[in-house]
Amino acid sequence: MKIIINDQEVNAVYGETLLETSRKAGIHIPTLCYHEAFGGEGRCRMCMVEVEKNGLKKVVAACTYPVTDEVSVRTSTPVIDKIRRNIIMLLYKCASGSPLLQDLFREYGCSDNSLQEDPEERCILCNLCVKACEEIGISAISLIMRGTDKRVATPYSQAAEVCIGCGTCARICPTGAIPMVDEGRQRTIWSKNFELISCERCGSFFATREELTHMASVNEALDIDTCLCENCRKKMVAEKISKYNCS
Amino acid sequence: MMLTTSPDTKKILVCCGTGCQASGSLEVYRELNKKLAPDTGVQVETYTKATGCNGWCEQGPLVKILPDDITYCHVAVADVEAIVEKTIKNGELIKKLLYRDPATKKQVKSHHEIDFYKKQHKIALRHIGEIDPASIEDYLDWGGYQALQKALTMSPQDIITEVIRSGLRGRGGAGFPTGIKWQSCAGQEEPAKYIICNGDEGDPGAFMDRSIMEGDPHTVLEGMIIASLAIGAGHGFIYVRDEYELAITNLTRAINDARIHGYLGHNIMGRDHSFDIEIVRGGGAFVCGEETALITSIEGNVGEPRDKYVFPTAKGLWGKPTVINNVETWANIPVIVKDGAEKFASIGTDKSKGTKVFSLVGKVVNTGLVEVPMGTSLREIIYDIGGGILKGRAFKAVQTGGPSGGCIPADLLDLKVDFDSLTEAGSMMGSGGLIVMDEHTCMVEVARYYLHFLAGESCGKCVPCREGIRCMLEILTRICEGKGEAADLDMLEDLGKTLEIASLCALGKTAPNPVLSTLRYFRSEYETHIRDHRCPAGVCRSLTEFYVDPEICNGCGLCTKNCPVNAISGEKKEPHLISQELCIRCGECFNRCNFMAIKVK
Numbered sequence: 001m002k003i004i005i006n007d008q009e010v011n012a013v014y015g016e017t018l019l020e021t022s023r024k025a026g027i028h029i030p031t032l033c034y035h036e037a038f039g040g041e042g043r044c045r046m047c048m049v050e051v052e053k054n055g056l057k058k059v060v061a062a063c064t065y066p067v068t069d070e071v072s073v074r075t076s077t078p079v080i081d082k083i084r085r086n087i088i089m090l091l092y093k094c095a096s097g098s099p100l101l102q103d104l105f106r107e108y109g110c111s112d113n114s115l116q117e118d119p120e121e122r123c124i125l126c127n128l129c130v131k132a133c134e135e136i137g138i139s140a141i142s143l144i145m146r147g148t149d150k151r152v153a154t155p156y157s158q159a160a161e162v163c164i165g166c167g168t169c170a171r172i173c174p175t176g177a178i179p180m181v182d183e184g185r186q187r188t189i190w191s192k193n194f195e196l197i198s199c200e201r202c203g204s205f206f207a208t209r210e211e212l213t214h215m216a217s218v219n220e221a222l223d224i225d226t227c228l229c230e231n232c233r234k235k236m237v238a239e240k241i242s243k244y245n246c247s
Numbered sequence: 248m249m250l251t252t253s254p255d256t257k258k259i260l261v262c263c264g265t266g267c268q269a270s271g272s273l274e275v276y277r278e279l280n281k282k283l284a285p286d287t288g289v290q291v292e293t294y295t296k297a298t299g300c301n302g303w304c305e306q307g308p309l310v311k312i313l314p315d316d317i318t319y320c321h322v323a324v325a326d327v328e329a330i331v332e333k334t335i336k337n338g339e340l341i342k343k344l345l346y347r348d349p350a351t352k353k354q355v356k357s358h359h360e361i362d363f364y365k366k367q368h369k370i371a372l373r374h375i376g377e378i379d380p381a382s383i384e385d386y387l388d389w390g391g392y393q394a395l396q397k398a399l400t401m402s403p404q405d406i407i408t409e410v411i412r413s414g415l416r417g418r419g420g421a422g423f424p425t426g427i428k429w430q431s432c433a434g435q436e437e438p439a440k441y442i443i444c445n446g447d448e449g450d451p452g453a454f455m456d457r458s459i460m461e462g463d464p465h466t467v468l469e470g471m472i473i474a475s476l477a478i479g480a481g482h483g484f485i486y487v488r489d490e491y492e493l494a495i496t497n498l499t500r501a502i503n504d505a506r507i508h509g510y511l512g513h514n515i516m517g518r519d520h521s522f523d524i525e526i527v528r529g530g531g532a533f534v535c536g537e538e539t540a541l542i543t544s545i546e547g548n549v550g551e552p553r554d555k556y557v558f559p560t561a562k563g564l565w566g567k568p569t570v571i572n573n574v575e576t577w578a579n580i581p582v583i584v585k586d587g588a589e590k591f592a593s594i595g596t597d598k599s600k601g602t603k604v605f606s607l608v609g610k611v612v613n614t615g616l617v618e619v620p621m622g623t624s625l626r627e628i629i630y631d632i633g634g635g636i637l638k639g640r641a642f643k644a645v646q647t648g649g650p651s652g653g654c655i656p657a658d659l660l661d662l663k664v665d666f667d668s669l670t671e672a673g674s675m676m677g678s679g680g681l682i683v684m685d686e687h688t689c690m691v692e693v694a695r696y697y698l699h700f701l702a703g704e705s706c707g708k709c710v711p712c713r714e715g716i717r718c719m720l721e722i723l724t725r726i727c728e729g730k731g732e733a734a735d736l737d738m739l740e741d742l743g744k745t746l747e748i749a750s751l752c753a754l755g756k757t758a759p760n761p762v763l764s765t766l767r768y769f770r771s772e773y774e775t776h777i778r779d780h781r782c783p784a785g786v787c788r789s790l791t792e793f794y795v796d797p798e799i800c801n802g803c804g805l806c807t808k809n810c811p812v813n814a815i816s817g818e819k820k821e822p823h824l825i826s827q828e829l830c831i832r833c834g835e836c837f838n839r840c841n842f843m844a845i846k847v848k
Contacts, residue, residue: 042554044710045749059748064554079748083711086745090714114732115718125707143549143707146532148717150707 004072018062018073019047029062029075030084032091032174033126037135040064043127044091048083050074059083085110091124098122098175122177125150129169129178137218138162141169141190152178154190164210165194199229206230256292257335258313259283262376264300264458265493266615271323272308273297278327279310283335291335296385299462300454301376302616303363306346311358311376318358319344349612349634363613366632368594370602371418371455371578372618375462380497383504386465392510394581398473399518401584406477407433410580412588414600419445419536419573420648420677421753422599422666425580428570432560433478435568442471442483442522443564443571445541449488449533450649451700453680455604456574458616460487460494463578464501468524470572470580472510475522478570483524486541489531498526533650533704536678537752538571540706551708552752573678575604595621599665603676609645609683610637619664626660629683640685644768648677650697650704651757653764654690673764675757687838689786690769691776695723697761705754712755715746719762727787731777740766785847788832792848797822799844806836806845 003012003021010025017040022029032044040047040063047062052072059080062073074080085108092105096117101124125143129152133141140163144153154160165187170180180189187194187208196205197212206229216222228236261267261276276297283293301309306320312334319330319341326344333339345354346361358364378385386392398406411426432440444467448456460467471483487495502524505511513521527545535541535550542564544550563569579601583591592600599621605628608614612634619628625645629635636642644654647664653674655662662668666676684693698720707713719742722735743759750756766773775781782790795806795815800822807815807823814830817823825836825845837845 041708042751043708045751048749060556061554061751065556082741083745083749086715086742087710087749090710090718090742093718094714113734113738115721124710125713146534146703146707147705148702148707148713148720150713 001067001070003067003070006073006075012067014068015066018049018051018060018065018067021067022062022073022075027075031063032124033128034063035128035131035172038128038131041127043125044087046084046087048080050077050080084108089113093117095121095124095175095177098124098177100175122175123152123173124175124177125152126174127152128172128174132168132172136164136166136168136214138164138166138214140164157191159192160190163190163192164214165189165192165208166211166214197227199232200227201232201235202229204229253292254314256294257315259293259295259335260298260311260313260377261295262299262301262307262309262311263297264304264307264376264462265454266300266304267307267309268493270307270321274324275308275310275322275327278324279331282327282331289331289336293335296379297381298377299375299380300458300616301358302372302458302618303358303613304615305613309358309376310344316357316359318346318356320346363615363617363632363634366623366627367618368602368620369618370582370591370594371459371466371575371604372463372616373582374466375458378463380462380464381500383465383501383508386463390585391465391581392469392508394585395469395472395510396516398476398584399516403433403477403479406473406584409588410477410583413583413591414588414595414598415576415579415583415591416599416666417572418575418579418603418678419538420675422676425572425576428560428572429474429477431558432568432570435561437568438479439567440478440480441564441567441569442474442478442480443538443541443545443569444471444483444485444577445536445538445571445573446485446487446491446494447529447536447541448491448574448678449536449704450678450680452608452682453606453649453678455606455616455679457488457491457494459574459578459604460485460491461497464494464498465505466581467498467574467577468501468505468511470577471524472505472515472522473580473584474570474572474577476520478568480570481522483522484527484545484564485524486527486529486535486545489529495526495528502526532706534706534752534754537754539752541571542569549706551706552754554751575679596663596665598667603664603679605679605681607633607681607683609681610640610685610688611635611683612637621665622663624661624663625655628664628681629660633683636683636685638685640687642683643686643688644684644690644693644765646674646682646684646693646697646761647680648675648757648760649680650700651675651754651760652677652680653760654684654693654768655764656768673767674760687784687786687834689727689782689784690765690772691723691726691782692784692786694762694765695720695727698723698758701754701758705758706752709749709751709755711746711749712751712758715742715750715755716758718742719746719759723762726773726776727782727789729776729780729787729789731773733777735777736766736770736773739763781848783847785832785834785837791832791834792827793825793830793832793834793837793845794848795823795825796844796846799842801842801844803841805839805841809835809839811835 012021030046032046042061042064049062088104088108089110092101093115096119140160167180170178194208198205308322310319310322407429415425416422532550535544537552540550540552559569595601602618604618646654702716702720705712743763746759785791802820814826
């Protein structure tokens with residue numbers, strides 16, 4: 001089916017979200033909480049767009065709005081620009097320590113005001129870390145409390161027994177809000193210490209033992225006895241392929 | 248127990264709603280049963296029953312005696328002996344237990360003669376206070392399950408058409424036409440469908456749904472069973488606020504009794520339709536009153552709402568088509584089916600049919616539960632039924648629709664209340680809370696109070712609601728502390744608009760209402776806080792200074808007695824003086840003074 005985005009006709013698949021349609025068409029809609037791996041949850045509301053159907057206009061979140069009709073969409077209007085500016089301002093105020101938010105605050109032309117800032121805080125509660133941990137099959141962290149007290153935490157905010165220290169949460173975090181410290185053989189994350197395993201080839205410390213064990217348990221093809229870091233593993237595979245090609 | 252009693256039997260109805268129970272009505276009920284036990288030699292044939300809430304909570308515990316039609320107020324255990332000896336045995340009235348009309352100063356024999364009841368029109372509350380909620384026989388005696396019998400003779404489409412024609416709109420807040428909702432769900436191809444009753448009433452001061460679930464549980468079940476026939480659902484859930492212990496007890500009993508009588512379970516009334524209901528207890532989150540959060544909660548997840556671009560009627564509980572209605576909506580269904588859509592649609596306004604239950608609380612004489620036709624004016628509800636403002640003070644505002652409703656000022660008192668008029672006035676129907684405020688209320692503090700409530704009860708999922716409320720609360724707090732800035736009001740309005748448009752669910756979209764409506768109607772009060780560092784109502788402590796007007800003060804000493812920090816001094820019969828150094832601005836003297844001699848600077 002076809003829909004109109006910013007006066008441009010684009011192809012859409014029935015039922016996909018407006019955000020997916022726009023991205024395929026190369027039309028930018030800003031997001032902070034969206035990740036292709038998990039789909040939209042409508043948390044940050046940066047992707048609000050104006051949809052017109054049968055002459056009626058409404059403002060919707062593109063990451064959750066399903067395309068089921070031949071609608072006409074505007075990704076930027078004065079109302080929407082204002083909403084995005086306010087959202088960036090609000091997020092900057094609660095997570096002033098985040099370089100990303102500091103940049104966005106300037107980029108969106110937010111004017112400074114007298115509301116309190118929290119320079120120690122970086123988390124914007126996008127929930128990507130929680131979703132990633134869940135996707136891996138661990139669920140060591142979750143959103144706890146509600147309202148203005150909501151935050152990401154391990155159970156009882158103590159070192160979680162199930163955490164494998166893989167650091168996926170820290171890597172997916174858009175604002176660098178999850179501290180992960182690697183010092184020599186030791187990694188510390190979510191108040192838990194892990195021993196890091198070194199790569200057989202290059203000697204770099206690349207993963208925790210718990211992570212390798214977990215990965216082997218969900219992927220039978222993985223051989224954890226050959227402990228190779230991501231780079232060396234790629235090299236090894238490349239070598240095998242080239243040998244195969246040569247012979 | 249069946250009411251197979253002779254016309255001479257004295258029926259004694261003791262209100263055992265939560266309000267009356269808190270005032271000791273269960274003890275009164277037990278004492279009455281003890282005093283009237285067969286071995287006590289009382290010659291009169293009697294029958295006592297514990298009923299649900301009569302709504303007139305201000306006067307509880309209430310005891311009604313039939314057929315004499317006597318209503319006793321504020322009954323204590325010590326009064327029971329006199330009631331038995333005088334009224335039951337000899338038909339004498341006990342004057343001190345009768346309601347005294349404040350206008351005519353006369354004692355009134357029956358509640359039917361009181362304005363509080365005369366002006367009401369009961370549909371959803373029709374049985375409450377009359378029947379024993381623990382007895383299915385009593386419900387049957389009052390015509391219960393006759394609507395279901397009728398519905399069994401109708402086609403599913405006929406039932407839906409009847410509900411559409413009645414014009415019933417959802418009583419939970421949004422006012423969506425109930426019949427259209429059912430139609431949309433019935434039209435889904437997916438065979439597995441669910442029905443949910445939303446009993447997660449969380450608004451502070453609201454107890455409409457509680458009263459229905461406690462006082463007439465079968466009416467809720469009957470409404471749900473009728474809907475199950477209409478849309479073809481096999482399973483239903485009643486999601487009850489966790490704190491509603493009595494509602495859960497009475498609903499559980501009602502479900503069991505309905506199963507025994509064949510109204511619930513396999514092959515209802517011998518027909519080829521099966522439907523059963525299970526109770527789910529809420530986890531104490533206000534946001535779970537929002538339907539998608541409630542559905543998520545039943546599924547066992549954290550109660551966070553989702554965008555409703557696809558309605559629950561298409562994808563609801565476990566992704567299946569679901570009809571979710573509020574308790575009061577369900578209570579209207581049996582009446583519509585039994586008496587016909589026309590009769591129901593003849594009540595109310597053009598676009599809002601039927602009646603609405605309000606919980607009338609705050610600074611009003613008769614707090615309690617009232618049910619009036621849609622289109623009744625706020626003035627009639629607050630003054631005619633509610634008896635006006637406490638202590639004869641001036642009305643300032645009424646907040647409708649719960650914590651995220653708006654505050655309506657005195658010049659809109661003649662507003663005819665329905666879904667649309669309240670929205671136009673910057674408030675909402677919500678589930679029917681009416682909080683009356685008098686002249687001693689600071690509207691900035693009211694806005695701050697509700698935003699504080701919502702800051703804790705927002706689920707925190709979307710940014711506009713979570714962070715927007717946080718920032719609006721920060722601004723309101725500093726205005727109340729006298730640290731407001733000139734730009735604050737514009738910022739509140741700007742953020743309020745963002746919340747209205749961009750928030751994910753109705754909680755966030757309506758959260759700015761208390762702020763925006765008070766800015767609309769009481770802007771000068773905000774300005775006085777910011778510009779003059781003064782709280783005209785004498786509520787915000789940092790901005791208030793109380794003083795005694797020596798012209799009015801007659802030195803009665805009431806303020807001195809009630810001052811918690813001994814800041815007031817003065818000789819008897821001489822004007823008193825407040826020490827500003829000692830005063831903590833609690834307002835106790837201001838509220839206590841019978842002569843309005845305490846003033847706010």
